[in-house]
Amino acid sequence: MTILVTGGAGFIGSNFVLDWLGQSDEPVVNLDKLTYAGNLQNLASLQGDSRHVFVKADIGDYDLILSLLKQHGIRAVVNFAAESHVDRSIHGPEDFIQTNIVGSFRLLEAVRAYWNGLQPAAKDEFHFLHVSTDEVYGSLEKQDPPFAETHQYQPNSPYSASKAASDHLVRAYHHTYGLPVLTTNCSNNYGPYHFPEKLIPLCIQNALTGKPLPIYGDGQQIRDWLYVKDHCSAIRRVLEAGRVGEVYNVGGWNEKANLDVVNTLCAILDELKPRTDGKSYAEQITYVTDRPGHDRRYAIDASKLERELGWRPAETFETGIRKTVQWYLDHQAWVENVVSGDYQSWVEKNYSDRVA
Structure with missing residues (x-):
């Protein structure tokens, strides 16, 4: 038995592949286009491991995908492949479409x-698991209940609109063709191998290099934070026992304002790697012009996943964020290799026109 993971060199995908092979001998065919966010260094520990087959390719390559499925007798597909950064979707939406x-x-x-060509027994066992985001649901007011799986889709950015479209396609392929699909919608992930364009790794790296820690608007945008390895365990559980055709929200039960997250990072860095001048990293916090159409609050109700499949996150935000900071301190060589000229050009493009 073998599974196909798409986008398996990215942040969440590589964590999933590493965790999967850390707990199972079932091989993984790992397909990734290796855009800016895909990084084979994330998978360096698997070099020479016969259970891991890497293929550089695009999920849009129909013939190659079909060939890989047949060649390896794939029994499940886990689809992480996506463009996923809201700011990038604002600057250039076509890649997201x-x-x-x-x-x-x-x-x-x-x-x-x-799937149509499989024998009946294999057909019954096959699953296609599509990994999506809570951003498809839109934005919540402070007093609103968290997103449940039945919440109306109201995407507000080119990124979330494109993910909403993919969710609808997956649902349609189940209802029209009978394809055995599962969908997960997760909250904001953080943890090892996170590309340093997102809030947490960006602020860790900027703090350590003496740069401003950019806070959009007033910093009171609220997100539910999910440690990436908890997300991986949830996906494994849904793949194992989820009901075909169902959607499962995956959250960390950790609603935090962006400013509070950055202050927490600063406090941990003050403890683990103090500034040479004795000042707090919090002095580097800088408020910048907000993102266009910035959603105010996301919150995930993950009670269905707990009720039906018995899953809850193992990490609190406090334990997960400390592990994350320590990982970045211990893996500065990885960060330095990731932060290339292309990345610096992107940071300049996204932040140069934001007035502090």
Whole structure:
């Protein structure tokens, strides 16, 4: 038995592959296009491991996907492949449409063709698990209940709109063609191997290099924070026992304002790697012009996942964020390799026109 993981060199995907092979001998065919966020260094510990087969390719390559499915007798597909950064989607939405919508469609078509050709027993065992985001649900007011799986889709950015479209395609392929699908919608992930364009790794790296810690607007945007390894364990559980056709929200039960998250990071860094001048890293916090259309609050109700499948996160925000900071302190060589010229150009593009 073998599974296919798409986007398996990215942040969440690589954590999933590493955790999967840390607990199972079932091989993984790992397909990733290796765009800026895909990084084979994340998977360096698997070099020479026969259980891990890496293929550099696009999920939109129908013929290659179908060939891999047949060649390896794939029994499940876990789809992480996506463009996922809201700011990048504002600057250049077309990549998001091509990968998240067109790419997902072509992947589904290849999977459907493969699944239709399976023997009845293998057909019954096959699953396609689509990993999505809470951002498809839109924004919440402070007093609103968290997003449940039945919440209306109200995406507000090109990124979330493209992910919402892919979710709808997955649902349609189940209801129209009978494809055995599962969908997970997760809250904000953080942890090892997180590309340093997102809030937590960006602020850790900027703090250590003496740069400003940019806070959009008033910093009171609220997110539910999910440690990436908890997310991986939830996906494994859904793949193992989830009901075909169902959606499962995955959250950390940790609603935090962005400013509070950054202050927590600063306090941990003050303890673990103090500034040479004795001042707090919090002095580097800088308020900048807010993101256009910035959603005010996301919150996930993950009670269905607990009720039906017995899953709860193992980490609190306090334990998970400390592990994350320590990981970045211990892996500065990884960060230095990731922070390339292309990355610096992106940071300049995104932040240069934001007035402090």
